Amino acid sequence: MGLYKIVKYLAIALGVIGAVLALMIMAGDADTADSMGSNVLYVTYIVLGLAILLVLIYVVKGLFAGNIKKTLMTVGAFVAIVVISFVISSGTDLDLTPFTKKGQDITEATSKNVGAGLYTFYILAVLAIGSMMFSGVKKILNR
Known part of the structure; x- marks a missing residue:
């Protein structure tokens, strides 16, 4: 399986997780929103880390190819x-x-x-x- 397919499936999975967490926050009360806020931040940090990692992988791959x-x-x-x-x-x-x-x-x-x-x-x-x-x-x- 190519790197593109892995990234595509990873993006879909993270999108679904983000949508589920967003719906849980919107459907809940203020206490739920406060407790879920930290979880959303963790998901954001994970997505940011993955994006930076993938950019670095593609840059290194492009360095050796070009x-x-x-x-x-x-x-x-x-x-x-x-x-x-x-x-x-x-x-x-x-x-x-x-x-x-x-x-x-x-x-x-x-x-x-x-x-x-x-x-x-x-x-x-x-x-x-x-x-x-x-x-x-x-x-x-x-x-």
Whole structure:
């Protein structure tokens, strides 16, 4: 049995389990919903773990089946974007006093990590939009 069939049957089984748990929560009272909430979270964690595992399996399978040089260049470009984003984020552009007064553990390092994540998102979004525009213009000009 191929990996695709296993994944398909696994997805169907998890969908049925999720539907049964959702119906049990909707049909029950508030106490049932409170007690079932943790079970739904466990199912969510399991599904997330399986999805990550399957993605990793397909990535490794694709690495050995395809052009590894091109894949490593893409991963290197992504790592370079993350490093550049981390370097340009300062972490000092936010007044942390209101957060510490509320008892939240927000430091400059946390602010720097959040800033790096935002810069990474912005750079990747601009690159994605730019590549879509470039391919569209290229198609129009080649006709």
